[in-house]
Amino acid sequence: MELPSKSMERAVQELSRLPGIGRRSALRLILHLLRQGNDRMENLATSIQDLSSNSQFCENCHSISDVALCSICNDPKRDGKSICVVEDIRDVLALENTHAFRGKYHVLGGLISPMDGLGPGDLTIDELIEKIKSNGADEVIMALSSTMEGDTTAFYIYRKIGDLSLKLTSIARGLPIGDSLEYADEVTLSRSLQQRVLFESTLSK
Amino acid sequence: MELPSKSMERAVQELSRLPGIGRRSALRLILHLLRQGNDRMENLATSIQDLSSNSQFCENCHSISDVALCSICNDPKRDGKSICVVEDIRDVLALENTHAFRGKYHVLGGLISPMDGLGPGDLTIDELIEKIKSNGADEVIMALSSTMEGDTTAFYIYRKIGDLSLKLTSIARGLPIGDSLEYADEVTLSRSLQQRVLFESTLSK
Numbered sequence: 001m002e003l004p005s006k007s008m009e010r011a012v013q014e015l016s017r018l019p020g021i022g023r024r025s026a027l028r029l030i031l032h033l034l035r036q037g038n039d040r041m042e043n044l045a046t047s048i049q050d051l052s053s054n055s056q057f058c059e060n061c062h063s064i065s066d067v068a069l070c071s072i073c074n075d076p077k078r079d080g081k082s083i084c085v086v087e088d089i090r091d092v093l094a095l096e097n098t099h100a101f102r103g104k105y106h107v108l109g110g111l112i113s114p115m116d117g118l119g120p121g122d123l124t125i126d127e128l129i130e131k132i133k134s135n136g137a138d139e140v141i142m143a144l145s146s147t148m149e150g151d152t153t154a155f156y157i158y159r160k161i162g163d164l165s166l167k168l169t170s171i172a173r174g175l176p177i178g179d180s181l182e183y184a185d186e187v188t189l190s191r192s193l194q195q196r197v198l199f200e201s202t203l204s205k
Numbered sequence: 206m207e208l209p210s211k212s213m214e215r216a217v218q219e220l221s222r223l224p225g226i227g228r229r230s231a232l233r234l235i236l237h238l239l240r241q242g243n244d245r246m247e248n249l250a251t252s253i254q255d256l257s258s259n260s261q262f263c264e265n266c267h268s269i270s271d272v273a274l275c276s277i278c279n280d281p282k283r284d285g286k287s288i289c290v291v292e293d294i295r296d297v298l299a300l301e302n303t304h305a306f307r308g309k310y311h312v313l314g315g316l317i318s319p320m321d322g323l324g325p326g327d328l329t330i331d332e333l334i335e336k337i338k339s340n341g342a343d344e345v346i347m348a349l350s351s352t353m354e355g356d357t358t359a360f361y362i363y364r365k366i367g368d369l370s371l372k373l374t375s376i377a378r379g380l381p382i383g384d385s386l387e388y389a390d391e392v393t394l395s396r397s398l399q400q401r402v403l404f405e406s407t408l409s410k
Binding site: 004014020028071087089 | 231245247249259268271273
């Protein structure tokens with residue numbers, strides 16, 4: 001399927017490099033853009049250009065930001081002694097949506113995954129340890145996915161900072177709110193039994 | 206879900222205006238682009254920018270092209286007296302893939318669809334009639350979708366050029382190659398009965 005226009009061919013190729021977008025979808029998007037007119041295309045091109053030139057990593061939490069220190073790290077009301085360790089910026093957004101955390105974050109930029117060629121050196125684990133050692137922290141909360149990669153990464157960090165005098169916690173694993181018990185898998189159910197909490201504490205929330 | 210970076214927010218907004226891409230998918234794509242580095246982002250932005258500044262409609266067939274006359278219309282080996290009328294450039298690509306047509310195309314730029322506010326004036330029907338009248342044509346083949354919009358558009362064109370001395374044809378409707386008869390719908394089946402062809406003609410292909 002050769003396209004009659006070279007600039008169209010190039011745009012389709014660039015778009016189809018994005019995950020989940022094949023050649024057909026890319027062509028559909030490009031035709032949509034062409035129908036929408038030049039303004040829409042210019043806007044999209046400029047926004048990606050701006051993203052490329054403006055975005056940087058927050059120097060404290062390594063999240064993506066337009067400025068040296070992101071809005072969360074720059075917020076004086078937030079407790080910098082409580083650090084929530086997450087995989088990427090999407091997890092920050094998800095946790096921020098809950099309004100349940102008033103500390104600061106540390107974005108690892110991925111999880112240890114030998115299969116994908118990602119080792120501890122590719123993540124911001126050294127920066128996390130450096131930050132804890134120099135600034136001090138009361139609590140480090142691991143908010144990582146409950147996968148092999150998440151557990152490996154959490155364990156690696158635990159081995160590195162486990163002997164420092166701080167509270168090292170992990171978000172609770174258990175039966176999701178609204179789920180029925182009969183459909184829960186054994187591992188989740190056994191974990192939620194082991195880590196049962198005082199009934200009183202569920203009432204106060 | 207407010208993003209910490211303004212340039213990211215803008216890029217997500219622009220991307221999520223594309224059909225089939227919601228805010229979540231847009232964010233996923235943007236994070237992928239950020240991981241891929243600035244070069245990939247610049248390439249994508251430039252390709253869309255180029256598309257916007259370079260693409261134009263072929264002055265003969267109204268397909269999208271980098272130059273005034275697209276490669277198909279510019280091909281002296283193709284028969285300009287045989288015109289295949291299609292909805293958009295994707296149909297041109299699909300028909301070109303068959304290698305079964307050696308004439309030229311006419312891209313309508315859509316189908317008559319009152320529900321979407323598209324009337325005959327929004328399409329290149331006048332240009333088609335003008336082209337036929339001034340250049341002459343031996344055959345006009347309607348290769349439009351078998352939908353209400355496709356049938357309406359074909360009928361509209363038929364009413365406009367039906368009294369000119371040329372062969373006006375439509376691509377065959379019938380049982381798709383490889384399909385079993387028991388699963389075909391009644392309309393397709395009754396049409397394929399009405400428009401049955403000499404068995405001999407199927408052998409020669």
